[in-house]
Amino acid sequence: MRKPRSNGAAPLVDPMAARLGYQLRRVSVLMMADLGTRLAPLGLRPAEVSILLLIGANAGCRQGEVGETLGIKRANMVALVAGLIKKGFVARARADGRSHALSLTAKGRARTLLVNRLLDRQEAAFQSRLDRKALTGLVAALVSLRG
Numbered sequence: 001m002r003k004p005r006s007n008g009a010a011p012l013v014d015p016m017a018a019r020l021g022y023q024l025r026r027v028s029v030l031m032m033a034d035l036g037t038r039l040a041p042l043g044l045r046p047a048e049v050s051i052l053l054l055i056g057a058n059a060g061c062r063q064g065e066v067g068e069t070l071g072i073k074r075a076n077m078v079a080l081v082a083g084l085i086k087k088g089f090v091a092r093a094r095a096d097g098r099s100h101a102l103s104l105t106a107k108g109r110a111r112t113l114l115v116n117r118l119l120d121r122q123e124a125a126f127q128s129r130l131d132r133k134a135l136t137g138l139v140a141a142l143v144s145l146r147g
Contacts, residue, residue, distance in 0.1 A: 031122075031126060032046055034122060034125075034126075035049075035119075035122060038118050038121075038122055039115075039118065042111065042114060042115065042118070043087070044111075044115070047070075047072065047080060048080060048083065048084060049115050049119075050070050051066055051070065051072075051080055051081065051084060051090075052084065052089060052090070052104065052108060052111065052112050052115065053112060053115065053116075054066050054069060054070065055090060055102045055103065055104055055108075056104050056108070056109065056112045059103045059104070060095075060101045060102070060103060061101065061102055062095055062099045062100065062101060062102070063077060063078075063081055063092070063099065063100045063102055064077075064099060066081075066102065081100075081102065084108070087107075088105055088107045088108070089104065089105060089107055089108035089111055090102055090103070090104060090105065090108055091103050091104075091105050091108075
């Protein structure tokens, strides 16, 4: 959808519009900004939510495994987990020599229930822009692209 420019001139032509990577990035930015706005009242950021959900699905997992799975650098992971512990959502216990096993606290489990409801609403809002056939095809195509 091309909007007229403020000076009345013809809309700009976007030479990147037909590029898959460009469109994926634009949609990703849009969805992440929307998610950030939706999470703000819960005092969480998207990266923290990803960590909470992964720990919730894998109680006792190691901090390094979570970081590797989510593509979060070790130094960033330490700070993120420390913040979630400080908020009372995650408990950390020594697993062996240098690794830590992570689990959700009762407060963390309650928060993930809220987060999942919020994610369901966000998904529904974006999915409503597509018909069922387009949505099914898009998800299948994205899975294929990820390998």
